[in-house]
Every structure is written in C-alpha cells, then in structure tokens.
Amino acid sequence: MNKTFRSLIYILSILLAVIVAIVLRQRAVANLPIDFDEDDYLRAGQEYAHLIRISDWSGFLETNYRPEHPPLAKIVIGLSLLSAEEKPLVPEAATSAGPNKFLPSVLVKPARTLNAILGVLTVAILAAINPLAGLFLAAHTLTTKYVSQIMLEALPALTSLITATSYLKWKQAKRSGVNGWLILSAISLGLTAASKYLYCVVGIAILADWLLDAREKETLKSSLRTAAIWGLLAIAIFFAFDPYLWPNPIARLGESIFFHAGYASGAAEVEDAGFPIWQPIFWLFFSPRVWHGKVFPFPFDPFIATLALFGLKRLWTKERLYVLWLGIGLAFLLAWPTKWPQYIVILTVPLSLAAAETIFIFGDNLRRWRQTRKTRARVHYNKTEIRRAIPWLVPGLITFAILTLFPLIFQFGVSMTNFNSASIRDGFNGGIWRSISSGLTGKLPTMPANLTAHPDKVNFVGLNSYPEVFKFISYSNNWSILFFNVLWTVFSVLLQCGLGLGVALLLWQRGVRLGKFWQALFILPWAIPEMIGAMMWVNVFQRDWGWLYLAVDKFGESSVFAVFVNALNQNPSLWLAVFLLPAVWYGFPFMMLAASTGLKTVPREVLDAAAIDGAGIWQAFRYVTWPMLLPLLLPAVIVRGIFAFNQFYLFQAFGFRNATLATLSYNVFNPARGFGAAGGQFAISATINIITVILLMIFVLLFSRWTRSGPVRE
Amino acid sequence: MRNISFPRQLATQIALTVVGLFVMLPIWGMARLAFDGSLKGRPTEFRWLPKVWSFDAFMQVLDKPYQSVDFHVLLRNSLLVSLSAALIAILLGMSLAYAFARFRFPARQGGLYALLLTAVLPPVAFMTPLYIILSLLHVRTTLLGLIITYAAFAMPFCIWNMRAAFQAIPKEIEEAAFLDGAGDITSFIFITLPLALPSIAVAGLIAFLMAYSEFTLGWLFVEKSETVTLAMSIYAIVQTQYSGGAQPWSYLGSLAIIMSIPVVIIFLIFQRTLLERMMFGSTAE
Numbered sequence: 001m002n003k004t005f006r007s008l009i010y011i012l013s014i015l016l017a018v019i020v021a022i023v024l025r026q027r028a029v030a031n032l033p034i035d036f037d038e039d040d041y042l043r044a045g046q047e048y049a050h051l052i053r054i055s056d057w058s059g060f061l062e063t064n065y066r067p068e069h070p071p072l073a074k075i076v077i078g079l080s081l082l083s084a085e086e087k088p089l090v091p092e093a094a095t096s097a098g099p100n101k102f103l104p105s106v107l108v109k110p111a112r113t114l115n116a117i118l119g120v121l122t123v124a125i126l127a128a129i130n131p132l133a134g135l136f137l138a139a140h141t142l143t144t145k146y147v148s149q150i151m152l153e154a155l156p157a158l159t160s161l162i163t164a165t166s167y168l169k170w171k172q173a174k175r176s177g178v179n180g181w182l183i184l185s186a187i188s189l190g191l192t193a194a195s196k197y198l199y200c201v202v203g204i205a206i207l208a209d210w211l212l213d214a215r216e217k218e219t220l221k222s223s224l225r226t227a228a229i230w231g232l233l234a235i236a237i238f239f240a241f242d243p244y245l246w247p248n249p250i251a252r253l254g255e256s257i258f259f260h261a262g263y264a265s266g267a268a269e270v271e272d273a274g275f276p277i278w279q280p281i282f283w284l285f286f287s288p289r290v291w292h293g294k295v296f297p298f299p300f301d302p303f304i305a306t307l308a309l310f311g312l313k314r315l316w317t318k319e320r321l322y323v324l325w326l327g328i329g330l331a332f333l334l335a336w337p338t339k340w341p342q343y344i345v346i347l348t349v350p351l352s353l354a355a356a357e358t359i360f361i362f363g364d365n366l367r368r369w370r371q372t373r374k375t376r377a378r379v380h381y382n383k384t385e386i387r388r389a390i391p392w393l394v395p396g397l398i399t400f401a402i403l404t405l406f407p408l409i410f411q412f413g414v415s416m417t418n419f420n421s422a423s424i425r426d427g428f429n430g431g432i433w434r435s436i437s438s439g440l441t442g443k444l445p446t447m448p449a450n451l452t453a454h455p456d457k458v459n460f461v462g463l464n465s466y467p468e469v470f471k472f473i474s475y476s477n478n479w480s481i482l483f484f485n486v487l488w489t490v491f492s493v494l495l496q497c498g499l500g501l502g503v504a505l506l507l508w509q510r511g512v513r514l515g516k517f518w519q520a521l522f523i524l525p526w527a528i529p530e531m532i533g534a535m536m537w538v539n540v541f542q543r544d545w546g547w548l549y550l551a552v553d554k555f556g557e558s559s560v561f562a563v564f565v566n567a568l569n570q571n572p573s574l575w576l577a578v579f580l581l582p583a584v585w586y587g588f589p590f591m592m593l594a595a596s597t598g599l600k601t602v603p604r605e606v607l608d609a610a611a612i613d614g615a616g617i618w619q620a621f622r623y624v625t626w627p628m629l630l631p632l633l634l635p636a637v638i639v640r641g642i643f644a645f646n647q648f649y650l651f652q653a654f655g656f657r658n659a660t661l662a663t664l665s666y667n668v669f670n671p672a673r674g675f676g677a678a679g680g681q682f683a684i685s686a687t688i689n690i691i692t693v694i695l696l697m698i699f700v701l702l703f704s705r706w707t708r709s710g711p712v713r714e
Numbered sequence: 715m716r717n718i719s720f721p722r723q724l725a726t727q728i729a730l731t732v733v734g735l736f737v738m739l740p741i742w743g744m745a746r747l748a749f750d751g752s753l754k755g756r757p758t759e760f761r762w763l764p765k766v767w768s769f770d771a772f773m774q775v776l777d778k779p780y781q782s783v784d785f786h787v788l789l790r791n792s793l794l795v796s797l798s799a800a801l802i803a804i805l806l807g808m809s810l811a812y813a814f815a816r817f818r819f820p821a822r823q824g825g826l827y828a829l830l831l832t833a834v835l836p837p838v839a840f841m842t843p844l845y846i847i848l849s850l851l852h853v854r855t856t857l858l859g860l861i862i863t864y865a866a867f868a869m870p871f872c873i874w875n876m877r878a879a880f881q882a883i884p885k886e887i888e889e890a891a892f893l894d895g896a897g898d899i900t901s902f903i904f905i906t907l908p909l910a911l912p913s914i915a916v917a918g919l920i921a922f923l924m925a926y927s928e929f930t931l932g933w934l935f936v937e938k939s940e941t942v943t944l945a946m947s948i949y950a951i952v953q954t955q956y957s958g959g960a961q962p963w964s965y966l967g968s969l970a971i972i973m974s975i976p977v978v979i980i981f982l983i984f985q986r987t988l989l990e991r992m993m994f995g996s997t998a999e
Contacts, residue, residue: 381820388898389817396810399802400873403866404832407843411835414842428846503733506726511717518730520982525737527981529927529945532970535952536740539747547743550760585736593985646836652930653952665836669930682842689839696834697827 014127017134021123024138024296025116028148031295034108038150039100040066041077043090045111045150048078053086064244067252068259072194072241073152080114081107108150115154119147122158126349129165132359136307136352139300145288146342153345156192156199161349163188164321167206171213178229186230190237197257199346201332203234205325212320263338276573278487280333283344284351285483290475302474304355310702311357315350318357326350408693414686418447418461421682422454431458451684461683469687473664485663488576489644492583496640497633499584500591508599519596526589534653537582541654575661582650587640591633598632599625638703642696664688748772748967756963771964772972779947779969783939792943795857796925799864800918806865807873808914812902814873815880816888833870840866841934848935855937863931868921875920879913880906916987923977944973 044065051059064071087104127134137143147154163185170181185206192199207227214223239245245252285306287299308326316323329347333339417435419427438444439460449465451472473482503522507515525533540547551561568574602625610620651666668685718726747757751768776785814825844863848854853862883906891901907914929949936942942950948969981988 381818385817386819389813389819392809392813392817392898393819396806396808396813396873399806400810400869402847403844403862404869405828406847407840407866408832408835410843410846411839499733503730506729509718509722509726511723512726513723514727514730518734521734522737523981523985524741524978527978528741528974529923529977531927531929531945531949532974533740535948535966535970536744539743540740545756545758547760550757554760582740585740597986642834646834648836648838649930665838668836669838669841686839686842689836692836692839693831693834697831700830700834 010131013131014124014134017127017131017138018120018124020135021120021138024141024144025119025148028144028295029109029112029116032112032145032149032292034099034101034103035149035151036099038108039090039093039103041074041150041152042103042107042111043092044071044074045077045081046087046089046107048075049081050086052078052082060243061247062244067244068256068263069152069196070194070238070242070256071244072191073155073196076114076118076155077111077150080110084110111150112148115150116148118154118158119144122147122154122161122349125158125161125165126352130353130356132356133349133352136300136304136355137348139298140304140348140352141287141289141296141299141301142283142341143345143348144296145292146345151342152196153342156195157345157349159188159192159195160199160202160346163192163202164206164325164349168319168321178226182226182230183233186233187237189230189234191241193234193238194241197260198332198343201329201346202325203231205321205328207231208324208328209321260338275339276571276576277334278573278576279339280330280344281487282480282483283339283341284330284347285480286341286475288341304351307358308351308354309358311354311359311361314357314361315354319353322350322353326354411686411689414683415465415690416460416462417683418449418453418455418459418465419682419686420454422456423458424682426456427458427682434458435460451681454681465683465687466691469684470691472684473688473691481662481664481667484661485645488579488583488647488663489641491576492580492587492644492647493637493640495580495584496587496591497637500588500593501595501629501633503588504592504595504599508596510604519592522592523589525585526587526593530586531649531653533586534582534650537585538653541578572661579650579654579661583644583647586650587644590640591636594632594636595629598629602628634703638700641699641703645696645699646692664692744967744970746967747963748971750964753962753964771962771968775965775969775972779951779965783942783947787940788942788944788947791857791941792926792945795860795864795943796922798861799868799925800921802861802865803868803872803921804876804914804918807869808876811873811876812880812906815877816885829870829873833874837867837931841931844931845934854935855941857941859935860925860932860941860943863935864921864925864928867928867931868924871924872917872921875917876910876914879910879917882913883909912987916984919980919984920988923980926977927973944969948973 047063047065048060048071051057051063060071060075065074084106087107090100090103093100123134123138126137143157147157166181166185166188170179170185173179173181189200189203189206192202210223210227214220217223239249285302287296287301289296289299312323312326326347329350333343333347336343413436414432416439417427417432419432423431435444435458439446439462444460446462446464447459449461449468451465451468474480503518506512507519528536538546543549548561548565552559552565555561568578606624607620610624615623645663646665647663648665648669651662652669655670668688717723746761746764747753748771749767749769750757750761750764751766751770752764753771779785779788813819814822814829840863844866845854848859848862851859851862853859887909888901888905891905892898896904926943927945929943929945932943932946933949936946948966951966951969
C-alpha cells in the first residue's frame with residue numbers, strides 16, 4: 001500500500017466518523033424527549049442571552065442559575081439562543097422535579113444543536129487521533145444522548161479531550177520547557193473547569209502521567225516546575241472564564257463545591273435512585289436505547305465497553321495517559337455517591353480508544369493466522385490408527401453422549417421451542433420432539449418468540465428466542481442479571497486471587513513461624529463441602545436468628561453490628577459484599593495453594609542476587625516472582641472463573657434474598673423468583689444455559705489464547 | 715540470606731491471625747451450635763460459647779438424623795452412590811480419555827471442544843434432561859438414578875484429567891511393548907494404566923467428593939426417605955428449620971461437622987495432588 005492511498009483511507013475514515021456523528025446527533029437533537037435538568041440549563045442560558053442583548057456586562061458577575069455548576073457551558077447555551085426570539089424565562093423548579101415537557105421548541109432547537117456541534121467536533125478531533133475510536137465515540141449512544149441535549153456535557157467533553165491531546169503533543173515534542181501545546185492544554189483545562197468540575201479528572205490523569213514520566217527520566221524537579229506553571233495557568237483561565245466568582249471568589253467557590261458534597265449525601269433524588277456503588281460500571285454497559293428505542297438504531301455501548309476491556313493493555317503501552325484517564329475517572333465515579341448516567345461521558349473518549357485497540361489486536365491476529373495457515377501442514381490420518389482408536393472410543397463415547405452430551409443437546413433443542421410450565425404435559429408426551437423435528441424439516445411454521453405467553457402446546461420458534469432472551473437477561477425491570485453475573489465473577493475471582501496470593505506470599509517469607517499450621521487451617525474452607533460452608537455463612541447472616549442479628553439484640557442499637565445491619569437494610573446492594581464473603585472464604589485456599597506451588601519454583605538465589613543489585617521488594621516481585629507465578633495462577637483463575645459464573649449452591653443456601661442479586665444459575669433453578677411474568681418458561685432457562693455455555697467458551701478460549709495457558713493446549 | 719526480622723515476623727503473624735479468624739468465624743458459629751445442649755429450637759441469644767456443653771446432638775444425629783432414618787442407612791446410601799458414581803465416571807471415561815490422548819482420528823479436535831463445552835455447562839442445566847432420561851429408564855427415584863446423575867456430573871472432569879495423565883506418559887514405552895508383541899489392550903493394562911493410576915485415583919476421589927456433597931438435584935429426583943443421602947438429609951434439616959421445624963439447631967451443626975471431617979482429612983492429606991487435578995491437570999504438564 002503506498003502512502004497516498006493510506007492517507008486517503010485515513011481522511012475517508014475520519015469523514016465517515018464525522019458523518020456518523022452528525023447523523024446520529026441530528027436524530028437525537030430532533031427526536032429526544034425533554035429530559036431532567038434541561039429546563040434548568042435552558043433558563044440559565046436565557047438569563048445570559050438577555051444580559052448580552054441588553055449589553056449588561058456587569059450582570060455576568062451576579063448571574064449563575066444553578067450555581068453549583070460554573071457558568072461557562074451555560075453562557076455557551078446563552079450564545080446559541082441569541083439567534084432565536086426572546087421568550088419568557090422557563091419557570092423555576094426543584095432539582096428533584098420531573099422533566100418540564102413544555103419548553104419552547106424555538107429555544108430548545110438552537111441550544112441542543114450547538115451542544116451537538118460541540119459533540120461532533122469532539123468526534124472529529126478523536127477521529128484525527130484514531131479514526132476507529134472516533135467512529136466508536138460517534139456511535140456511542142449514551143454520549144450522543146447527553147451531548148445532544150441541553151446539558152453541560154458537550155463543552156467540557158470537548159475541552160477535556162483537547163487538554164489531553166495537546167499535552168501529548170507537547171510530550172512528543174520532547175522539550176522540557178513550555179511551548180504552545182502546553183499552553184493550549186492549560187487553557188483547555190481551565191475552560192473545562194469553568195464548564196463542569198467533574199471533567200477535570202483528565203487533569204489528574206495528566207499529573208499522574210507526568211509524575212510517572214518524571215520518575216522514569218529522573219527529572220522530577222524540572223518537571224515539577226513545568227507542571228506548576230501548567231497548573232497555575234489553568235487555574236487562572238478558570239477564574240477568567242468564571243465571572244460569577246470575581247466579586248467573592250472564596251465564598252462562591254466554596255458554595256459551589258460544598259453543594260456537590262451536600263447534594264451527594266443528602267438530596268432526595270440521589271437517595272431515591274438508590275444506586276449501588278458499582279452503578280457507573282453498569283452505566284458503562286448500558287445503552288439509553290432502552291429509553292429511546294426510536295432515536296437510537298442500535299445499542300452500541302455495551303459492545304464498545306466490552307471491546308475496550310481487551311484493549312487496555314495495548315493502549316497502556318501505546319499511550320498510558322488514556323488508560324490513566326479511564327482508570328482515575330472510573331475510580332472517582334465509583335467513589336462519588338451521586339451516580340447519574342451522564343457522568344459516564346467523562347470516560348467515553350478513552351473508552352473508545354481502548355475499544356479501537358482491541359480491533360487492531362484482532363486485525364493483527366487475523367493477519368498472523370492467515371500467514372501461518374498457509375505454512376501449516378495438513379494432518380494426515382493414518383487408517384490403522386483410526387481402526388485402533390475405534391474400540392477405545394465406542395464404550396466411552398456412548399455413555400458420554402447419553403449422560404453428558406445429551407443434556408447439552410437437549411438444552412439446545414428446548415431452546416428452539418417455547419416449552420413452558422403450561423405445556424409440560426404435551427412436552428413430555430413427545431411434544432418437544434415433534435415440534436423440533438417438524439420445525440426443522442419445515443412442516444410447521446417457525447413461531448416468533450414470546451417470553452411471557454404460556455401456550456399449552458409446544459411450538460417451534462427456531463433461534464428466535466436467542467435475541468429475546470439475551471435482551472431479557474441484559475436488561476429487564478431496570479436490572480441486568482447478566483451484568484450482575486459478570487460483576488460477581490470478576491469480583492469474586494479478583495478477591496480470591498488477591499487474598500490467596502497475599503497469604504501465599506506471607507507464608508513464603510523465610511522463617512515464618514507456624515507456617516504449616518496456618519496452611520492447614522487455611523485449607524479448611526476448601527475441604528468443607530460447598531453447601532455446608534454456605535450454610536455456615538447463612539448461620540451468620542440469616543435474618544432474625546443469624547449470629548449477626550443475635551449480636552444486635554445483645555449489644556444494642558449503637559453497636560458495630562447494628563450499624564452494619566442498618567447499612568444492609570438501607571442499601572440492599574451491600575448484600576453483594578455479604579455474598580462475596582463466603583465466595584472468597586470458599587475460594588481463596590485454592591488460589592493460595594496454586595500460588596504457593598508456583599512460589600516453590602522461584603529460585604531464592606535469584607531474589608537474593610536481585611536484592612544485592614539494589615532491586616526493591618516491588619521490583620523483585622514484579623520481574624522475578626510474578627512471571628514464575630503466573631503459569632500456575634492463570635489455570636486456577638479459569639477454574640475459579642467458570643465456577644463463580646455458575647455459582648449456585650451459595651445463592652440457593654441464601655435463598656431468602658430477592659433474585660436480582662443472584663447468578664443466572666440460581667435464577668434458572670428458581671425462575672418464579674426472578675423472572676416475573678417470564679417465569680415457568682423452560683425454554684428460557686434452556687436458552688440461558690446455552691448462552692452461558694457460549695459465553696464461558698469464549699472466555700476460556702480467549703483467556704487461554706491470551707495467556708497461552710489453560711486447558712486447551714496441544 | 716537471613717530469616718525475616720522480628721517486627722516483620724510479628725506483622726506477618728498478626729495478618730495471618732486476621733485471615734485465620736475470617737476462616738474460623740463461620741466454622742465456629744456452626745460448632746458452637748453443635749455443642750450446645752441447651753438449644754430447643756433455633757438459637758435465641760448471642761453467645762460465643764455453648765451455654766451447656768454437650769455431645770447429645772452428635773449422639774442423636776449418629777442415631778437418627780432425619781425423619782426416622784438411621785444414620786447408617788444415610789451413610790450407606792451416600793457411600794454407595796458416591797463410590798459407584800466415581801467408578802462409573804472413571805471406568806467409562808477411561809477408554810475415551812485414552813483414545814483422546816493416544817490416537818489421532820478425524821474430529822478429535824472437535825471432540826475435545828465438546829468435552830470442554832460439557833465442562834462449562836452449568837450444573838442446573840442437567841436437571842430436566844436427566845429427569846427425562848431417568849424417567850424413561852424407570853430408575854428416577856432409586857439410588858441407581860442418583861448414581862447415574864452424579865456420574866454424568868463428574869464425567870467431563872474425569873475424562874479431561876485422565877487424558878492429561880495418559881498424555882504425560884511417554885508414547886515410546888507403549889511402542890516398545892507393542893514391538894514385543896503386546897496388543898493395545900495388553901499394553902494399556904500392564905504398562906499405561908499402572909503408571910497413570912495415581913492420577914486416576916485422584917480424579918476418582920474428586921468425582922466421589924462431588925457426589926458426596928451434592929443435594930439439590932438429589933431432591934429433585936428422590937421421593938422416598940430410604941434413598942436419601944447424607945448431604946440431602948442435611949439440606950432437608952435446614953429446610954424444615956427455616957420453616958420453623960422443631961428440631962434443635964445443634965443437629966444441623968453436628969451433622970455438618972460429622973459430614974465434613976472425613977473430607978477435611980482427605981484434603982489435608984492429598985492437597986497438592988488434588989490441586990493439580992482440579993486445574994485440569996495443567997500444572998502436571
């Protein structure tokens with residue numbers, strides 16, 4: 001491929017991203033219903049537009065409707081209103097009020113359009129860095145929604161991206177001093193702060209990157225000086241573009257910041273929403289298509305987020321700032337008690353970049369596979385060998401097929417029907433077989449899948465139920481069982497791994513007393529049958545007569561136990577933590593044993609030599625111990641991951657909880673508790689089982705390819 | 715180099731004690747109930763130690779733990795079911811595992827994937843299909859039904875493990891025997907099998923433990939109290955207690971302890987080998 005062709009492709013793909021962004025945002029501007037807060041920011045914009053019209057410049061000093069957010073983004077909304085005729089101010093409403101449906105459309109249109117244009121600009125800049133990432137950002141439905149409404153997201157999203165890219169430009173220039181790019185970065189950061197504080201996480205990420213960089217190059221002092229100039233300039237710009245602060249900076253800044261703290265901890269709507277700690281992760285895998293099915297053609301968001309997971313590592317080696325941005329932003333959102341969906345917009349730029357990296361990895365792998373495929377020799381089967389294999393295969397294959405393969409195939413078969421509790425008689429009298437065979441041969445028409453109907457005859461629905469069921473477990477009744485299942489798997493495996501590795505490392509130190517005793521003690525949870533272990537924990541947490549509740553009775557309402565029980569009652573999502581306790585308890589010994597088996601292979605002499613050469617504890621661990629541990633830890637992670645995904649007995653033992661905080665397996669076994677109107681559908685259960693198998697196979701294959709370990713290794 | 719310093723030793727011991735407390739907390743919660751002779755129904759007050767120390771619950775449970783079924787009947791059922799299930803899974807899985815380890819034949823790769831598919835299938839997915847098969851065979855409510863169910867559970871795992879074990883044995887040894895005139899079966903029985911026996915035994919042990927502690931599927935199939943296993947009886951006790959049953963909670967505690975002790979001993983003895991097998995034999999390669 002020659003150079004002109006390449007740059008042509010590059011420009012065309014930027015254009016494509018921008019066109020997609022324009023089309024989708026234009027649709028959103030025209031069709032999205034009025035949302036919460038749009039009336040407030042429109043009113044703020046009206047006030048500014050009025051001030052500009054009458055040239056009352058000093059009025060800017062005293063005007064900032066909804067002063068918890070700095071004024072810049074609202075002033076920009078005001079600018080967009082200048083082209084429209086003036087209308088009476090939108091009435092004030094409490095922050096907790098519902099959306100105002102009666103906003104004048106002559107004002108809504110220009111305000112939304114300007115925001116959307118800023119959104120398209122963001123996509124254009126990102127596409128110039130990486131066209132594929134630009135395309136992802138253009139298609140991201142949650143971003144599209146919130147930059148195309150009268151919200152404060154579009155401007156700071158744009159300026160925060162400029163902050164990051166111009167900082168990187170400065171870094172590439174490899175000069176330690178200040179240059180134009182750095183000044184641009186500082187100005188953009190100041191503008192970001194003057195629009196919405198939350199978007200300043202990009203500044204924290206830049207500082208973190210700066211620090212890492214300075215430590216590597218050992219230029220801490222000069223870097224510190226440059227960073228200070230950059231920071232001070234940003235603060236100056238922030239003040240310059242926040243006229244509301246000028247008359248009384250300290251008090252008003254304090255007021256606007258403390259509002260957020262108070263809002264987060266006290267506002268009625270925040271408490272009503274009752275979002276759990278991990279809600280931001282949920283929003284990442286969520287698409288507002290479920291709210292506005294007509295506006296958004298396809299829920300791209302969960303797919304982009306999933307892709308991003310696999311690209312993080314490569315993005316880190318390519319440009320770690322973006323990963324820092326994503327990580328720090330997400331950490332902040334997790335810690336912050338207010339968890340509105342629009343906050344995710346601070347993350348979608350690095351998210352899109354990470355997703356793009358995954359596509360590149362995929363492309364690389366595909367190219368490599370095509371190259372090796374040509375050189376790989378074809379396997380020739382030896383006839384005598386096949387003949388020798390047959391007597392070995394037959395007896396095992398028959399049993400295996402009946403006992404283990406049949407359930408799998410049966411589940412697949414049932415998933416192609418609408419077998420349910422009402423048609424159980426027909427089904428067991430040959431209905432399942434009849435409908436599948438006649439459906440596959442085309443004698444009967446394929447019915448559409450309906451999750452809530454319970455016909456009393458079994459019908460053939462083909463693969464129709466797969467998209468329906470996938471939608472159902474991804475999002476129904478404001479909740480995603482699949483999301484919980486994945487979250488549960490990740491948390492429990494990570495915690496088990498962490499505790500197991502930690503304990504193994506503690507025991508591995510030279511000369512630890514009682515090592516054998518501790519190891520034997522820690523193996524106990526693994527040796528106790530799972531359901532007995534689960535019941536032991538139920539005995540602690542069982543409502544009313546569990547140990548914990550008895551302790552509340554004994555030690556009174558002010559004891560630690562009572563505080564904990566109250567927190568549990570107020571915030572049911574804490575039950576996740578309660579369930580994680582037994583999961584970690586049961587799983588960490590396995591990880592500990594795997595890790596300590598791995599540690600046995602680490603030569604102590606090498607560590608001693610590294611220590612003499614001046615390696616710190618961390619470096620010795622990172623470069624000597626960890627690589628030797630990994631080959632043993634990873635298969636253990638696969639085993640525990642499969643187990644955690646299908647975890648069943650634990651939830652069955654704790655069965656008194658509502659079923660949203662439980663795995664798919666639990667819900668398949670007890671469909672009446674979790675599935676509501678879709679309960680009693682054996683076909684749904686079967687479909688979920690097959691989807692589980694597919695997801696886990698993808699996980700196992702990807703994981704073992706990625707780490708070059710695990711069960712599928714020839 | 716030197717052993718760790720005293721402060722570090724102290725910090726380590728404190729950290730290990732914290733983890734130890736975490737490990738012991740639920741176990742102690744159950745043991746406290748088991749040894750408390752004063753319990754009439756559920757525990758009504760918070761105590762660290764039993765109010766009245768007693769072994770009555772253990773004696774009771776060792777006599778008739780569940781409905782009027784003798785303990786030895788339950789134990790016999792448990793052992794019969796678990797041992798047979800493990801034997802079936804091992805014996806019938808062995809030939810398949812050997813074929814996959816030794817011979818190249820078409821669709822071998824596909825077969826391996828099928829094996830993996832069944833290993834990631836959630837246990838609850840076996841529910842309805844096995845119900846149908848066992849009903850067709852008219853053995854659903856018998857011990858044989860349970861045996862078949864648990865054998866189905868354990869089979870993918872056993873096959874995968876035994877395959878790894880057979881693969882670890884050099885092919886050349888068999889080929890030498892082959893040249894000396896031994897057939898496939900002879901060389902398998904006299905050469906490969908003895909070498910792989912330890913790994914096979916451990917795979918069997920894990921299959922045994924799976925069957926020994928399973929109860930949910932058991933209760934789906936079983937209807938008569940004579941065909942109940944230990945694990946199932948403990949779950950039944952819990953169920954009656956949740957619904958306000960009259961048995962003292964010390965029964966649950968003592969039965970849980972009695973059931974766990976043999977397994978704990980097995981695990982303490984075989985920890986390394988069990989670990990290797992449970993990771994699909996990946997550490998052994």
